[in-house]
Amino acid sequence: MLCTKEAALRAIIFDFNGVIADDETPHLECFQQALAESGLTLTKEEYYGTYLGMDERTCAAALLLKRDGRCAPSIHARIAERKATLFRDHTATQKPALFPWVSGFVERAAGPYRLTIASGGRREQILSALAGTAIEQHFELIVSADECAVGKPDPAIYEFALRQLNARRPRPPLLRSSECLVIEDSRAGIQAALKAGMRVLAVATTYPASQLTDAHLVVPSLDGIQPKDLAQRLFPPGN
Template structure:
């Protein structure tokens, strides 16, 4: 029986994978790097630091001291500008999160940085619905490594212990992901997985190990989760 749901952020809660890519395209162009869709989507699951380092290596560009921080700050600022007028949350996701938080412990496991997550959570009023969050910097290894989901479960059980509740097993948790590395990360810990085709194809998610694949979280309810993941 599912007792906790962990959400990814980019591509699951907020529809900004293309926005992220375009922000990086503009910033990296100033450093002589032409970011392609192939390069970007090959790097799904990486945090920002790992991504920028990987793009410089792939372009065979030497990174000068201070360049990494400059790129990261510029990209985060541009990303905020791009979503400032209208927050691109996926249809139905806010209602689903609210409903889920009344029935399950809800957590966030994302490789996005705290500043970008914090901005969206504040704008959308998401904070009260999440018990725990794991973000870039909380673990050293990016998805598909299991570290982030393992840490998410640890943080949840630490909170439950403080509330005098029994710890949960990974098999009592559901991870909702939009990318193969995310599915693989959660699967490696032993969590159930629901893939959403917001970013890659159904086949790609199933090949990564997704138990169930959906085209939209707007089609899901708390009862759906209880019925499908028994």
């Protein structure tokens, strides 16, 4: 009889906006402006409701498909580039703030676990927000929209992150999806992580906790959270 190896926590994969960086509002405002310049409208309620907090590429494609019956690549690319420019201009004068509890949590997790960021945001935005912070060097891998063209709720970005982590340490035992904990703040992100076979901790920084119940565990924030406690609770022996 074959024995199934128990899953223990080995890696923590963080979404970025709304989990590490407290910058969801300026991101949405810049996105709304970029959309408006292409004749599209999107309210905050629609983004967090109808479009389930999808990443911007997926949301823009859905809006174009709804309006035009197709997603024209040229318009889609123009919206993405314009939004990136607007956000770059914004952060030139207002550096995105990290949530105050993030540094402590990341520093406590950095020794025992492999840490990764997997975000639908641009790499330059992530690196800029992390630059000069106490946690800048704690992430083994950063996967952004620049490396993975498919947005959440598709699981592609989390599957890609797992492959990249195993490529960095190819000797057995390879990291399994069941040994990864994803920290997310959106319903689309939760769905992406679940489809990738990973466990999910949701932080209610963007959505109310009542809308995040598909996650294995929902907390108000990472304030006071101990990574080892998450490991014991979400990866118990015999799971």
